[in-house]
Amino acid sequence: xxxxxxxxxxxxxxxxxxxxxxxxxxxxxxxxxxxxxxxxxxxxxxxxxxxxxxxxxxxxxxxxxxxxxxxxxxxxxxxxxxxxxxxxxxxxxxxxxxxxxxxxxxxxxx
Amino acid sequence: xxxxxxxxxxxxxxxxxxxxxxxxxxxxxxxxxxxxxxxxxxxxxxxxxxxxxxxxxxxxxxxxxxxxxxxxxxxxxxxxxxxxxxxxxxxxxxxxxxxxxxxxxxxxxxxxxxxxx
Numbered sequence: 001x002x003x004x005x006x007x008x009x010x011x012x013x014x015x016x017x018x019x020x021x022x023x024x025x026x027x028x029x030x031x032x033x034x035x036x037x038x039x040x041x042x043x044x045x046x047x048x049x050x051x052x053x054x055x056x057x058x059x060x061x062x063x064x065x066x067x068x069x070x071x072x073x074x075x076x077x078x079x080x081x082x083x084x085x086x087x088x089x090x091x092x093x094x095x096x097x098x099x100x101x102x103x104x105x106x107x108x109x110x
Numbered sequence: 111x112x113x114x115x116x117x118x119x120x121x122x123x124x125x126x127x128x129x130x131x132x133x134x135x136x137x138x139x140x141x142x143x144x145x146x147x148x149x150x151x152x153x154x155x156x157x158x159x160x161x162x163x164x165x166x167x168x169x170x171x172x173x174x175x176x177x178x179x180x181x182x183x184x185x186x187x188x189x190x191x192x193x194x195x196x197x198x199x200x201x202x203x204x205x206x207x208x209x210x211x212x213x214x215x216x217x218x219x220x221x222x223x224x225x226x227x
Contacts (some may be wrong), residue, residue: 009150043113044153044218084149086152096141097166098207098216100152 002027004089006101009053021072021104023061023087030092033063033070036100038084047072047085057081071098077108114129114219116202122225123192130188131222135204144177144186145201146170153201159185192226199223 003026013019025031035047048056050063050070061072070087087101115134123129135142140161145153155173158166161182171177174192179185189196200223204215 004152006152043220046215049215061133088152095166096143096158097155097168098143098145098153099155102150 002031002089002091002099004087004099004101005089006085006104009102009105010105011107015079016076017056019072019074019077019081019106019108020075021085021087021106022102023070023072025068025070025087025089027068027089027091031063032090032092033061034088034090034098035059035061035072036086036088038086040083044086045057055090079108079110082108114202114204114217116200116219116222118222119220120223120225122227123193124227125192127188127192128188128190129192129224130186131188131200131202131224133185133202133219134206135202136183136206136217138161138206138209139204140182141205141214141216142179143205144164144185144187145203147199147201147221148197156187189224192224192227197224 005024007022019101033050036044037047038044045067059074064069086103088098117132142159144156147153155168156171157177159179162179174190177187199221201221202219205214205216
């Protein structure tokens, strides 16, 4: 079975401080991991995926297979980063469905 | 093309009634997905189409739920004999044509919020 756990429902940091949103997964095969973001009154959108190894809006995430984690990090938080963040997993090899975590609401305080 | 659209955006119904939602994917996206999101949870996969073929169905999709994509374009999700537990946001997503095992980004619609009284 595939499972994604985001242990923090709420996370609040000050502007300019580092941010880390935690994501742990459970899957016996090879996973593909994603971070999706939903800004206020906007639709869910892809932020980044581990295969791309990109930095998007200053965010990075590294897949750690040993710890089965895919934490999202940003060195200096900005107010516009306030949003709902979802970690998601897809099983490599054909399955198309995404398995999402419960989400973390990130609030950046001025 | 402004992205995935869903209609209606909100639906309030009484328990026992049938409801139908529509999703229009981005043009030429051959994959279409339905998810359900309840309060405080992430989206949960319901079903997935490639063109008009329904290729995956979640165990969440009980006999009261049916989804169609008759011409490989728009899709409908029908819930029969609604229950209060069906109250949720129903999300549709689409992704472009690609090889079977590779992945392309899923683009989400705004969702249909269902309230069952």
